[in-house]
Amino acid sequence: MAKLVFLGRLEDRAGCAEMAVTPGPLADILAGLDPALALDLLGERVRWALNGKLVGESEAMVLGEGDELAFLPPVSGG
Amino acid sequence: MTADVRLTDAAFDPAALLAAFTGQFGGAGGVVSFLGQVRDGGSDGDGVEALELRHYAPLTLPGMEALAATALTRWRLEGLLVIHRHGVMLPGDPIVMVAAAARHRREAFAATDFVMDHLKSDSWFWKREKTAAGWRWIEPRTQDFADRARW
DSSP states (O other): OEEEEEOTHHHHHHTSSEEEEOSEEHHHHHHTSOHHHHHHHTOTTOEEEETTEEEOOOTTOEEOTTOEEEEEOOOOOO | OOOEEEEESSOOOHHHHHHHHHHHOTTOSEEEEEEEEOOTTOTTSSOOOEEEEEEOHHHHHHHHHHHHHHHHHHSOOSEEEEEEEOEEEOTTOEEEEEEEEESSHHHHHHHHHHHHHHHHHHSSEEEEEEETTEEEEOOOOHHHHHHHHTO
């Protein structure tokens, strides 16, 4: 399996902090989610990290077995 | 010189940390420290019962370490301490402490200010507050971006 991780307010939207998904094209994985959540994940202020490294936000990505894709909304720390 | 950078889910004692830090750097003529604590009243002045900071382990501590390393290249410091809480905190609890020791005070002031501005606007933390109405995620403040742009 692959894993999606939702940070900050995206966790509330998703209803969970992480979700196991079948590996494959990200477009297919997003199509299987609640459309409102998928739209939020594709929001222009949301950054992505694949296996702990920031990556460009591309729906053309393909998730392999064991991959972890994190969705990072704007930070609010300190 | 390497910085002491910590991310912890346990409460910390700012006075004890500062005493240990200053004791380590007797050669420094100046030590500047900043302490951020959970405000009574929250960001809108409404009664905050608790604050939670979430992080993302693969990014948060490595990002803090990179920030501290940048500060060390920009200012001549004898020592630098950066400690940040995550998890649930109550009003009055320490959230973050930054301390810089330098031979001359201006470098210590500037490095501490720089690290705090970047912790607020750049570091991988997400904050929510609990009031009588429940939990609410806090959006970034435009002032935080303006503060970062000073550098």
